[in-house]
Amino acid sequence: xxxxxxxxxxxxxxxxxxxxxxxxxxxxxxxxxxxxxxxxxxxxxxxxxxxxxxxxxxxxxxxxxxxxxxxxxxxxxxxxxxxxxxxxxxxxxxxxxxxxxxxxxxxxxxxxxxxxxxxxxxxxxxxxxxxxxxxxxxxxxxxxxxxxxxxxxxxxxxxxxxxxxxxxxxxxxxxxxxxxxxxxxxxxxxxxxxxxxxxxxxxxxxxxxxxxxxxxxxxxxxxxxxxxxxxxxxxxxxxxxxxxxxxxxxxxxxxxxxxxxxxxxxxxxxxxxxxxxxxxxxxxxxx
Amino acid sequence: xxxxxxxxxxxxxxxxxxxxxxxxxxxxxxxxxxxxxxxxxxxxxxxxxxxxxxxxxxxxxxxxxxxxxxxxxxxxxxxxxxxxxxxxxxxxxxxxxxxxxxxxxxxxxxxxxxxxxxxxxxxxxxxxxxxxxxxxxxxxxxxxxxxxxxxxxxxxxxxxxxxxxxxxxxxxxxxxxxxxxxxxxxxxxxxxxxxxxxxxxxxxxxxxxxxxxxxxxxxxxxxxxxxxxxxxxxxxxxxxxxxxxxxxxxxxxxxxxxxxxxxxxxxxxxxxxxxxxxxxxxxxxxxxxxxxxxxxxxxxxxxxxxxxxxxxxxxxxxxxxxxxxxxxxxxxxxxxxxxxxxxxxxxxxxxxxxxxxxxxxxxxxxxxxxxxxxxxxxxxxxxxxxxxxxxxxxxxxxxxxxxxxxxxxxxxxxxxxxxxx
Numbered sequence: 188x189x190x191x192x193x194x195x196x197x198x199x200x201x202x203x204x205x206x207x208x209x210x211x212x213x214x215x216x217x218x219x220x221x222x223x224x225x226x227x228x229x230x231x232x233x234x235x236x237x238x239x240x241x242x243x244x245x246x247x248x249x250x251x252x253x254x255x256x257x258x259x260x261x262x263x264x265x266x267x268x269x270x271x272x273x274x275x276x277x278x279x280x281x282x283x284x285x286x287x288x289x290x291x292x293x294x295x296x297x298x299x300x301x302x303x304x305x306x307x308x309x310x311x312x313x314x315x316x317x318x319x320x321x322x323x324x325x326x327x328x329x330x331x332x333x334x335x336x337x338x339x340x341x342x343x344x345x346x347x348x349x350x351x352x353x354x355x356x357x358x359x360x361x362x363x364x365x366x367x368x369x370x371x372x373x374x375x376x377x378x379x380x381x382x383x384x385x386x387x388x389x390x391x392x393x394x395x396x397x398x399x400x401x402x403x404x405x406x407x408x409x410x411x412x413x414x415x416x417x418x419x420x421x422x423x424x425x426x427x428x429x430x431x432x433x434x435x436x437x438x439x440x441x442x443x444x445x446x447x448x449x450x451x452x453x454x455x456x457x458x459x460x461x462x463x464x465x466x467x468x469x470x471x472x473x474x
Numbered sequence: 475x476x477x478x479x480x481x482x483x484x485x486x487x488x489x490x491x492x493x494x495x496x497x498x499x500x501x502x503x504x505x506x507x508x509x510x511x512x513x514x515x516x517x518x519x520x521x522x523x524x525x526x527x528x529x530x531x532x533x534x535x536x537x538x539x540x541x542x543x544x545x546x547x548x549x550x551x552x553x554x555x556x557x558x559x560x561x562x563x564x565x566x567x568x569x570x571x572x573x574x575x576x577x578x579x580x581x582x583x584x585x586x587x588x589x590x591x592x593x594x595x596x597x598x599x600x601x602x603x604x605x606x607x608x609x610x611x612x613x614x615x616x617x618x619x620x621x622x623x624x625x626x627x628x629x630x631x632x633x634x635x636x637x638x639x640x641x642x643x644x645x646x647x648x649x650x651x652x653x654x655x656x657x658x659x660x661x662x663x664x665x666x667x668x669x670x671x672x673x674x675x676x677x678x679x680x681x682x683x684x685x686x687x688x689x690x691x692x693x694x695x696x697x698x699x700x701x702x703x704x705x706x707x708x709x710x711x712x713x714x715x716x717x718x719x720x721x722x723x724x725x726x727x728x729x730x731x732x733x734x735x736x737x738x739x740x741x742x743x744x745x746x747x748x749x750x751x752x753x754x755x756x757x758x759x760x761x762x763x764x765x766x767x768x769x770x771x772x773x774x775x776x777x778x779x780x781x782x783x784x785x786x787x788x789x790x791x792x793x794x795x796x797x798x799x800x801x802x803x804x805x806x807x808x809x810x811x812x813x814x815x816x817x818x819x820x821x822x823x824x825x826x827x828x829x830x831x832x833x834x835x836x837x838x839x840x841x842x843x844x845x846x847x848x849x850x851x852x853x854x855x856x857x858x859x860x861x862x863x864x865x866x867x868x869x870x871x872x873x874x875x876x877x878x879x880x881x882x883x884x885x886x887x888x889x890x891x892x893x894x895x
Contacts, residue, residue, distance in 0.1 A: 264868065
């Protein structure tokens with residue numbers, strides 16, 4: 188029994204970061220209708236920045252999210268302004284090719300700059316845990332979960348309460364309408380891609396205290412985010428959030444109930460079921 | 475036709491080229507022989523340079539390169555008029571389909587021999603490409619253990635590395651010896667393994683020899699997980715629930731780090747963490763990244779022979795050239811190219827069939843790795859190849875068994891992960 192509770196706890200804690208990643212992807216898709224296949228690689232760059240700040244200046248990764256978030260925001264905005272804006276009207280497969288290209292460039296740049304060796308941010312608390320009865324809680328994972336939740340809430344409030352946020356939502360809901368009321372749509376796109384990228388960059392930093400990483404780490408997270416967003420509902424805020432937790436917990440439980448080598452199958456089966464019976468996603472509205 | 479057109483206009487370049495050729499013939503005196511001679515032998519080095527095994531690909535490529543440099547520095551292949559070796563790089567990306575395409579590309583570009591490629595699954599794809607080629611060339615597997623690689627009926631495939639049969643047998647043999655030395659015998663073991671081709675085969679061989687040699691412990695849980703895993707907390711929770719005395723693991727590098735971190739966090743108490751054949755535990759980055767937590771980890775691995783003078787020279791040159799310690803991966807890939815050079819020297823030709831013929835007569839006494847003389851069996855396996863049991867001590871992997879090449883005393887059972895200050 189303790190094993191199942193433990194699995195659910197682990198799944199939840201991992202799921203929180205999944206949610207933050209997926210929120211970024213969902214935001215970008217919701218506004219531009221472009222799938223950011225470089226999502227995981229942007230995250231890896233967030234991780235390397237945190238690592239670099241930690242080893243050169245001793246900045247704690249939980250603090251450096253401010254820097255990495257901003258840096259990856261700029262990266263995302265630059266990708267949008269320089270590349271994606273040019274092919275907004277192109278067919279989906281061309282957009283996918285472009286984003287895969289960006290992913291390859293980012294991964295191999297990381298390989299050039301940092302080399303292939305896995306890195307780990309060895310903070311003093313990296314291996315700290317606390318116990319509630321027989322259940323172990325990984326301290327950095329709990330902290331990461333909390334911060335990811337806080338960032339997600341911040342993003343939610345930003346989108347709901349501020350003018351910029353309203354502009355982004357307007358562009359997402361009805362582009363022509365937004366144009367008609369005088370929204371500078373290209374500016375909104377740049378901003379939205381930047382924020383989406385910042386989310387995943389920050390998620391990257393948040394994971395460095397417990398996850399060793401290398402340039403090839405990105406692909407797994409791109410696929411996971413994509414999977415979550417489809418399960419939760421493309422472009423749905425709450426969907427991405429709930430989807431992240433759901434995938435985290437189902438993978439973890441799958442590893443206990445089935446065998447761990449099948450744990451990824453669980454989330455993909457979930458994906459297939461969703462596509463079959465609820466193609467708009469768990470919380471996606473019909474479009 | 476084209477040549478006639480060229481001959482019409484004799485320009486400065488043609489004259490210079492002609493002068494060069496006459497000059498060369500004049501110096502060496504035997505233009506007829508010279509024309510038949512090859513000046514450059516292309517060794518295709520196919521390694522996982524990008525993707526999840528990139529860190530290892532770097533070591534293996536460096537090993538290949540150092541051997542090429544040593545051969546060329548010593549005057550090249552003398553039986554072929556001092557022909558120089560050139561390393562032609564290829565990258566598997568740890569993907570079978572890419573490995574296959576790279577093999578075809580290098581064959582097309584005129585490579586004479588291939589070496590590679592660390593991961594058994596990708597090597598398998600390379601062998602298929604060689605088997606289907608109209609002009610197949612020899613492959614020397616410098617690292618790659620899965621038994622079936624050399625059992626596919628291709629005479630061009632050789633392996634200077636050990637097989638999983640040997641790895642499986644030696645792993646259990648060393649364990650039995652360790653229990654005897656320490657007087658402590660575990661009852662319950664958990665085996666965690668990654669599910670790529672190597673991980674699967676290594677698990678099977680471990681279980682097979684565990685039974686054949688009547689090992690005194692039983693496997694209470696076998697946990698398989700995918701190569702892409704970024705979190706092992708649940709796997710470790712499952713292992714802990716099985717209450718093991720001994721934890722055996724077949725991992726790659728990243729998951730090896732994750733595994734030990736999780737065992738520390740979840741306070742899993744075992745007599746030792748041991749690899750029955752594990753490419754993650756002996757990697758320098760494992761101990762560099764984990765520090766004290768990596769200490770005392772045991773691993774049964776194809777190792778280099780720390781006592782051999784040749785190894786010491788290679789290690790010194792390696793460190794000078796690349797600024798890193800010689801790893802066992804680089805030692806075995808160094809050796810792969812050295813064996814190829816030895817065969818070419820005796821074949822006196824780059825003809826694939828002559829290579830095969832000469833390879834069968836190989837008998838190398840002085841080499842850098844664990845095990846006896848390098849000789850090839852009927853299906854191309856190195857009969858002499860063997861392993862050593864190493865233990866991480868003071869941040870470095872040290873040989874504890876076999877006794878002939880041991881560098882330090884075995885510590886078993888090991889101190890608890892969380893009581894190491």
